[in-house]
Amino acid sequence: MNRVEPLKAQLNLTSAAKEAFFERMRDSQRLSSMMVFAQQRLTFPCYRQDSTLSLMITVFWIRRSVKTSMLEV
Incomplete structure (x- = not known):
């Protein structure tokens, strides 16, 4: 019985680490999609009028x- 408890605790720890890893992966995917969005905002001519402001807003976000993702880790 005493040997089972540390194994359970270790299993919970590894599942929490896996969940944190996947959360960071989702954050990086969200970040890369925002970067693609920012690139599209710069390249499409219809956005040229407000490109500076939209770029500043996108970079801010x-x-x-x-x-915030660094603080959560």
């Missing part, structure tokens, strides 16, 4: 999401 990307930096904010990176900071």
